[in-house]
Amino acid sequence: MVSKASSFLLESQELTALACAVYLKDQSRSRNFINQSRIPHVKDTRSSWSLNVLINKVRFHAKVSKIQDGYKVLIAGDIFEVKGNLSFISPLMDLTVNGEQRLLQLNQRLGGGSYDIRYYGNVYPLNVLDDVAYEFSQYMLEKKKVDTSSLVLAPMPGILKSVGVAAGDMVAEHQEVCVLEAMKMQNSLVSAKGGKVKKVNFTMGDTVNEGDTIVELE
Incomplete structure (x- = not known):
């Protein structure tokens, strides 16, 4: 029998993996827009990333690599393969995690790797940062949270x-x-x-x- 703590950890890890996939797709779209706008920009040729996802201020570290039709995310020794149509045309994303269907709703994209995501009926404020940005964030004063729901x-x-x-x-x-x-x-x-x-x-x-x-x- 799976304990509530184990179930919560698995759900948090799945959400971390999904957030990494959304973030990387979002970054790719932003770079494409900049390139189309003729603004000088260095092309990102990486196929792997080290990311940090903050869920309600709890940090999950992830190693992410590109695979066919998605991303492979390594979190604390566990592997999560996220696949599906990572499209921002609709706030609803029908994805799979390790072959299991997962429905994610992107409520808000706040820029800078910040998102409000509805998952399993709950809305989570998320921040996705690479290692450099995460280290810098430890020395920054925490901003007062601004309610942007309106x-x-x-x-x-x-x-x-x-x-x-x-x-x-x-x-x-x-x-x-x-x-x-x-x-x-x-x-x-x-x-x-x-x-x-x-x-x-x-x-x-x-x-x-x-x-x-x-x-x-x-």
Whole structure:
């Protein structure tokens, strides 16, 4: 019989592996966008990475390598193979971990390797850092956590293809409020909670930068 502690550890390790895969795919998309924008950038030719995932401030260290259709993640001696369609078109990602289906919902991409991910019905604030960034983070003063649940932020630079809400509208939790096109792919952006739209700062066709506030809720 598997104990609750063992089950929680396995779930945390699986979430760590999934977070590593999401982060690396996100980084790859960002580099592709920069290259298309003609901004000088050194191409990343690595096929393995050393990453640190902070889940509710608990650190999990992972060694990640690229495999066909996904990533192999080594965590504390255990291997997790993450495969599937790592697409940001929809907040829902249908993936597999060691051949077992796992459904992950990407609630928010906050930039800098920070995400809010819903997994097994719970929402986890995650930070993914490489070893250098993690070491530097140990010497930095902790920032006060800012509640961004009332904001819909641009996770990357792009062009708004549609805006589906206006000031005064009521939205439900995880409702699509706009579609952002980046690198010729359309990304559905959703509200982190339900509420009344206070302000819409951009319109269809506008260009936004990473971190821009597109929609504000009351």
